[in-house]
Structures are given as structure tokens and as C-alpha cells.
Amino acid sequence: MVSTCNISLDLLRAPVLDTDALRQAFPIFAANPDLMYLDSAATSQKPQLVLDTIEQYFAKNCANAGRASYSWSSQLQNAIESTRQKVASFINCQPNNLAFTSGATESLNTVAMAWGLFNLADGDEIMLCPKDHKSAILPWYNLQKILAAQGKQISIKHFGIHEVGDYELKEIKAGLSPKTKLIALTHVHHVFGLDMEIPEIRGIVGPDVLISLDASQSIGHEPIDVVGLTCDFMSFSGHKMFAAPGVGGLYVHDRAKDAMQPIKLGGKSPVSVSGGLKVEAKNLGELLEVGTQNIPAILSLGRAVDFINEIGQQNIQKHVSNLTVYLWQKMKDLPGVYFAPGIGVCGCEEGFGILAFRLEQVASSDLAFTLDAEDIFVRSGDHCAYLQDKGKEDAAEAQDDYIRVSMHAYNTFDEIDQFVQVLECVIKN
Ligand SMILES: Cc1ncc(COP(=O)(O)O)c(C=O)c1O
Known part of the structure; x- marks a missing residue:
């Protein structure tokens, strides 16, 4: 480097x-x-095409998506699903592995709550860098407190930043233990602005430690490939990549997706309650997206992806x-x-x-x-x-x-x- x-x-x-x-x-x-x-x-x-998309929704075909039998409603639901396909292909994943969120902060909190709360056991460890964005680290301290209230103690181990601005790899190596379950990483740091060499870190942590990646500062700036990045979770915001505020994404690899539980339920949640609450979500969207979504912001994200692809x-x-x-x-x-x-x-x-x-x-x-x-x-x-x-x-x-x-x-x-x-x-x- x-x-x-x-x-x-x-x-x-x-x-x-x-x-x-x-x-x-x-x-x-x-x-x-x-x-x-x-x-x-x-x-x-x-860009103008993003503004037009938002205006068009409010001024010309405002309806809830997928909640009614009239055409606007189903068209909007289809538009959300084709946006999901477009964004999924933009980051090289399947649409089933992508949920829309309100932004990176919500995505990063969702990893801690929908995965961490249900999968971390007493004595487990996670690793993070205290110089990363607070949205990437505070959710883990919050989870630590919640788990402690349930009688489970998890450790949060720190690694630092090398003087040139990328992660101190020897501290990552030194901090690993058989109890390490997840490492929180940032793709491009929001102050230091370096690419943090994620595949190299995957080589260090090995295949079993989950990687939660914050791609807020890289998406829209460079091609993003969740497979090449070897991450299990990836969070991002639309508003940093030309779309409206209020939409973001969370990618989850199958192996982590199958271990997640919803943290919010409502509107369209696929649940049955007889004999105890059961959630049967076929994909990540069904598992995590509840209530009326930010429809114009989601549509704007699709147009932002078109814009980026065109350039x-x-x-x-x-x-x-x-x-x-x-x-x-x-x-x-x-x-x-x-x-x-x-x-x-x-x-x-x-x-x-x-x-x-x-x-x-x-x-x-x-x-x-x-x-x-x-x-x-x-x-x-x-x-x-x-x-x-x-x-x-x-x-x-x-x-x-x-x-x-x-x-x-x-x-x-x-x-x-x-x-x-x-x-x-x-x-x-
Ligand atoms: C690296 C990084 N992560 C997370 C966030 C949080 O993004 P948002 O406020 O869109 O949720 C930001 C915002 O500046 C960021 O730069």
C-alpha cells in the first residue's frame, strides 16, 4: 500500500x-x-432523473405498493422488485439476499440485532475498529448491553488503524480467537479514505468468522462485488450514491441469512401465530422489510444505479x-x-x-x-x-x-x- x-x-x-x-x-x-x-x-x-422519479411518484402515481388490487399499487410493487433486481445485480448478489432499509445505519443495526442477538452466545467475541464510523460500531455495544441483560457476556475486541490509514492487520491477527464470531469492517474509510483490502482480511480471519462490511463510502464510487469482497453482510446508503435519503440496502450471504430472525414485525410479515409465533420468510426482504416502505426513495435508488451504470x-x-x-x-x-x-x-x-x-x-x-x-x-x-x-x-x-x-x-x-x-x-x- x-x-x-x-x-x-x-x-x-x-x-x-x-x-x-x-x-x-x-x-x-x-x-x-x-x-x-x-x-x-x-x-x-x-441528478435530474432521480428528482423526476421522486416527483413522478408524488405528483402522478402516489399509492401504497402492493396493498391494493388497483393497477398503480401492483405496478409500484413490481417497480420495487425490479429495483431490487437492479441493485442486486449492481453488487453481484441475488435479489433474495438483499433487503431495503432506511440507510446504512439501519442496515448496520439490523446485522447486530437480527443476526447478533440470536446467534451470539455467552463468551463469544466480535472484533471492530473504534476509529470506524459510529454507525458501524455502536450497534455492537448496544447489543452487548442487551445480551448482558439476558445474562450473556460477549467481548468486543478492538483493532486499530496503521499510521498510513488502513487497518492494522497484525492487531487483527493478534485479536482473533476460536471465540471470534464476527469482524466489523469498513470498505473505504470515511475520514482516511483508503480501501481496507477486505479480501486480504478474509485470508487472515479465515472462512468461519463472519464479515460485516460497511460499504457506505465505496458504493457508487467503484464497482462493488459482494462475492469478491468475501463479506457476509454489506450495508450501504442510497443518498451517498445519487439517490434520495431514506433508502439503503443490506446484503446478507445465505449462511448468515438462514440464521437471522426478524426484529420488527407488522404489515406484510409472513407469520402465523397459532401454536406460537412462526415466521416463514422466503427471502431477506420478507424477513426484514415491514410496514410501508419509502417507495419514492427506493425507486430513486434504481434510477441512481442506472445513472451510475450509464457513466x-x-x-x-x-x-x-x-x-x-x-x-x-x-x-x-x-x-x-x-x-x-x-x-x-x-x-x-x-x-x-x-x-x-x-x-x-x-x-x-x-x-x-x-x-x-x-x-x-x-x-x-x-x-x-x-x-x-x-x-x-x-x-x-x-x-x-x-x-x-x-x-x-x-x-x-x-x-x-x-x-x-x-x-x-x-x-x-
Ligand atoms: C462509513 C459510514 N458508515 C455509515 C454511515 C451512516 O450512513 P447513514 O447516515 O446514511 O445511515 C456513514 C455516513 O456518513 C458513513 O460514512
């Missing part, structure tokens, strides 16, 4: 995507011509990678810039759209305000990460409040040039 990349700026700028044309698909940029949106890891902007996942990946490497190359010699682990430290030849840093002498929250005054939107603050026990030696590092720049297909090299010019002005003054 460690390399000090020196690809020429001109080579990085060689066009992969027609960003002028692409930006025209996003009405937000025409409405805000001065906007420099560098916060796509928080949420992406939405080409590899093209998005290459363009975003070039932007990230370009940004790092332009920033690396600025005085007083401290990079967070990630491309800024490893100097990798490939980037995933995220670079985090801070400036000597300027608090990141102040810098974020200065950038805001220039219509440059970035993220500052705690980034929903760094769950630390007080007193741990890396608590000081936990205080680092970085500015996170995060980019997507619609960002341009001219924006990066302008961004770096603004930084240079801030540094000089």
Missing part, C-alpha cells in the same frame, strides 16, 4: 469523464453556480481517483498542512475521493467557516468517528479535528485548483 506517487498533474488531468456534461445533469449546480461542493462523503448531489463505474472510480491524487499532489508542499492518515500520508497512487487535513495555526472549524464564505462546502468536526475510551494513549490523536474534502464524479480539476488557491491565501494571512 505504501508508495510515494509522483504522477504528473497533466496526466492526472487527462479527461476520463466529460464533467461539463455531467454537471448539467445536476440542477443544484445551475442553481448555485459558485458552489464548490466537496462534501459528497456526507451526501451526494442528485460507467470504472470511469467514476478513475476520475475520482485522479482528482484525489491531484488534490494531494497540489497540497503536499503547502506550508503548515498536516494530513490525516490516508492518501496524504501514504502517497498512494489511487485515491477514493477523500482527503483529510488540518492547518497549523488555524482551527478546522474556523477554516470551514472561511471556506463556506467562499461557497466551498467541506466537512469539519468529529466525523462521527473516534470512539475512544477516555485515557487511552491515542485520545490526543482523537482530538484532531480535520477538514475532510470528499469528491464525486461531478467535481473538477479546476475546482481543486481554486480550492488550493484559497488555502494558500489562508496560509499566507
